[in-house]
Amino acid sequence: MPAFSPAEYSAILLSLKVSLVATLISLPFGFLAAYFLSYGRFRGRLALDVLVNLPLTLPPVVIGYLLLILLGRYGWLGRTLGSLGVTVLFTWKAAVIATAVVGFPLMVRAIRVGMEAIDPRLIQASRALGAGPVDCLLTVILPLSARGLVAGSVLMFARGLGEFGATIIVAGNIPGVTQTIPLAIYDYASSPGGDPMALALCLVSIVLSVAVLLIHEQLGRRMTRLD
Amino acid sequence: MELRLATHKQFGAFSLDLDLVIQGEACGIFGPSGSGKSTLVSLVSGLLRPDRGRITLDGMPLFDSGSHIDVPPDRRRIGIVFQQPSLFPHLSVRGNLLYGLKRCAPEHRRIELDSLVRVLQLEPLLERGVNNLSGGERQRVAIGRAVLSNPRLLLMDEPLSALDDHLRFQIISHLKAVCREFRIPFLFISHSMLEMRLMTDQVIALAGGRVAAQTTTERLARERMGLSPVGYINLLRLEDMRLEGGASVYRWAGGELVLPGGEREASGGLFELSSKDIILFKRHPEAISARNLLACTVVTLFESGSRMGVELASGGGRLIAEIVPAAARDLEIVPGSTLFAAIKASAFRRLAVPEPGAALPEPEPAG
Structure with missing residues (x-):
């Protein structure tokens, strides 16, 4: 097995960092989106459903390209951020945004599965006991969605570690700056003599994925015991 | 409460059209499943919105489609006990009990945790999780x-249906005890005539989404x-059991009653006796296998379907027996006539064993 250089270590760390930050930022939005999709009775619910799930079926490259336009110098979001002195494109922040958008539907789906399994009588009981909609959301739906929140976070984190298509477009493939594990593998795989390094990074990917799944399993078991 | x-x-295809006024401290809502009982609970509590109409509690509008009033369920101050306990699984017993109290405005707080825990005997459960109760x-x-x-009003939506018989009567005692102790008006929803009679003396019967009757x-x-396969259920409170010649003899308001022996777990309790299990004799039968023979006076006769009900007075006790109208003619039964009622010892069925400290469910007095 070849020895990793600082560039590979930084790719591994960056992958973990991008995925973790993207997951944490998405968590509150994912919870709210799941809530509105599960319990909301409003016009445009279907539109929200489609919008949230679109990244699941859209090619990541398309998402990356749309984000590139949106966040670019002439995009409306890029312009606003630019006037505040914030550059997003081709930094690790762009990788976080790409990862968050691509993984969001997975997170929302997992949270919804947990949320829709809540006995509706519990929600009715809480309302009849004097809890308003927000109170009920925070004191009944949120704690009872814990399992879904964990599942959604793990799923999104694992998916984020592998994000490639959208990231390479908005963040580029700059070693030490925006190069995550998949991008590094891509580099090595397309350069002569890079196979050992590509395989070594693949091994790292596999180890990380297995670790995440084991942690998920362990958490799930502990939560079942608590029930 | 009004x-x-x-x-x-x-x-x-189902429509629910309700037009009713309920006054008093307790009222039952009786009807078969699908008659609209649970929908009524949802409408009153605000969990379901009527298509149109008006709901007021003590003069205060809860819903009025005319002036676009729809008080949300959390501001109606109407408590609900569902068929399933629906306890919050992530909270302890104490956490569950306090959930509503914490959200009740201080000026409305009359009932506090301590007194409630005493009445419902919840002390040993307080710190436990709800999943192993x-x-x-x-x-x-x-x-x-x-x-x-x-709450200003407590809605009990089939609260006993998920429990077995033995527990049902225990819970009835608890329900009655809290409602009496804390003077909470309640609506008791059930499809069981027996539960209804133990809980309330006023009742509204629903059928097919309409009010079929408002009566006692x-x-x-x-x-x-006459419609029920079990007839009319007489509820008898029997006390002071003693064993005599292998049988149990109980004291009842209308005289002594003999039941099969072997029951030693309690000296008394609440028993049921179907109107079908009482045989009437014009004169004293000389020899009869039934262990109970009561001399009774006929109070009233009433028709019910193809049957005739005979209300009998025996000492301070009342019984209802059912006969076919032809039998009433043949025996010339009229109010005031004297009859002998024969009841087999095995016809009685125990409903509830009195628990130390808990009151037996008291049958509501005949109206």
């Missing part, structure tokens, strides 16, 4: 939680005697 309801609600314990906690929210529970029970 609840007025004039609402319309459509569900596909027994069915009866869960329902007691659910009742306590609803009562502690200090006793009158409804008598009207249904």
Whole structure:
């Protein structure tokens, strides 16, 4: 097995960092989106459903390209951020945004599965006991969605570690700056003599994925015991 | 309490049209499943919105489609006890009990945790999780939680249906005890005539989404005697059991009654006796295998379907027997006539064993 250089270590760390930050930022939005999709009775619910799930079926490259336009110098979001002195494109922040958008539907789906399994009588009981909609959301739906929140976070984190298509477009493939594990593998795989390094990074990917799944399993078991 | 309801609600082909006024401290809502009982609970509590109409509680509008009033469920101060306890699984018994109390404005707080825990005997459960309580314990906690929210009105939606017989009567005692102790007006929803009679003396019968009758529970029970496969259920409180010649002899308001021996677990309790299990004789039968023979006076006769109900007085006790109209003619039974009622020892069925400290469910007096 070849020895990793600082560039590979930084790719591994960056992958973990991008995925973790993207997951944490998405968590509150994912919870709210799941809530509105599960319990909301409003016009445009279907539109929200489609919008949230679109990244699941859209090619990541398309998402990356749309984000590139949106966040670019002439995009409306890029312009606003630019006037505040914030550059997003081709930094690790762009990788976080790409990862968050691509993984969001997975997170929302997992949270919804947990949320829709809540006995509706519990929600009715809480309302009849004097809890308003927000109170009920925070004191009944949120704690009872814990399992879904964990599942959604793990799923999104694992998916984020592998994000490639959208990231390479908005963040580029700059070693030490925006190069995550998949991008590094891509580099090595397309350069002569890079196979050992590509395989070594693949091994790292596999180890990380297995670790995440084991942690998920362990958490799930502990939560079942608590029930 | 005064609840007025004039609402319309459509569900596909089923429509619920209610127009009723409920006054007093307790009222039953009786009807078969699908008659609209649970929908009524949802409409009054605000969990379901009527298509149109008006609901007021003590003069205060809860819903009015005319002036676009729809008070949300959390501001109606109406407590609900569901068929399933529906306790919050992530909270302890104490957490569940306090959920409603914490959200009750201080000026409405009359009932506090301590007194409730005493009445419902919840002390040993307080710190436990709700997932390892027994069915009866869960329902007691659910009742306590609803009562502690200090509601203006308590809705009990088939609260006993998920419990077995033995627990049902225990829970009835608890329900009656809290409602009496804390003076909470309640609506008791059930499809069981027996539960209804133990809980309330006023009742509204629903059928097919309409009010079929607003009457007393006793009158409804008598009207249904001829339709019911079990007839009219007489509720008897028997006390001071003693064993005599292998049989158990109990004291009853109408005289002594003989039941099969071998029951030694309690010296008394509440027993049921079907109107079908009483045989009437014009004169004293000389030899008869039935162990109980009571000399009775006929109080009234009433018709129910193809049957005739005979209300009998024996000492301070009342019984209802059913006969076919032809038998009433042949025996020339009229109010005031004297009859002998024969009852087999095995015809009685125990409903509830009195628990130390808990009152037996008291049958509501005949109306």
